[in-house]
Amino acid sequence: MAKILIVDDAKFMRMTLTNILKNGNHEIVGEAENGQEAVEKYEALSPDLVTMDITMPEKNGIEALKEIKAQSEQAKVIMCSAMGQQKMVVEAIEKGAKDFIVKPFDESRVLDAIDRVLN
Template sequence: MKRVLIVDDAAFMRQMLKKTLEKNGFEVIGEAENGLKAVEMYKKLKPDIVTMDITMPESDGVEALSEIMKYDSNAKVVMMSAMGQAPKIKEAVLLGAKGFIIKPFKEEPFIKIISRL
């Protein structure tokens, strides 16, 4: 069972992701509401996969991705954001993100992307 860390500043989105992931056989081992906590939790929990929102307070998803990739170059991080984030998406992919999901997400394509990791 793949272990997942969910990172999103919106509690309802974290809940929706958790429910969807658990329903499809993933174990959610942690949740973070900003990039600073995401990096801290990644180091502590060592998840198999991270779902990372781009726009968050304190430290955004791209900054957190950069820190996680410095710590673990094999990290599997999938970025998530609403439309209109093209420059940030490109930056995230260059930093090592393994995929991108547009919110609001549809369950089937989301699980397909996560399962490939």
């Protein structure tokens, strides 16, 4: 069972991902609403994996990804993007994201991505 940190500024999206991940037998160790909070919670919780929204207030997902990767080379981060954010997704992968999932979330696609990144 993987310990996962969910990062998204929309509560509805965090709830949706929580439900999907719990169905996949993963443990949600924390949630963050913005990139700054994500970096702090990553440090405090040491999750196995982070789902990171790209577009957020205060610090976006790519900035938070860079800081988390600077803290831990081994960090496993999956970016969550809306349609039409391909350029940002490419940048995130270049900065060390392991995969990406597209909103609206498809449960099997999300769980496949999580399993692939964890294994």
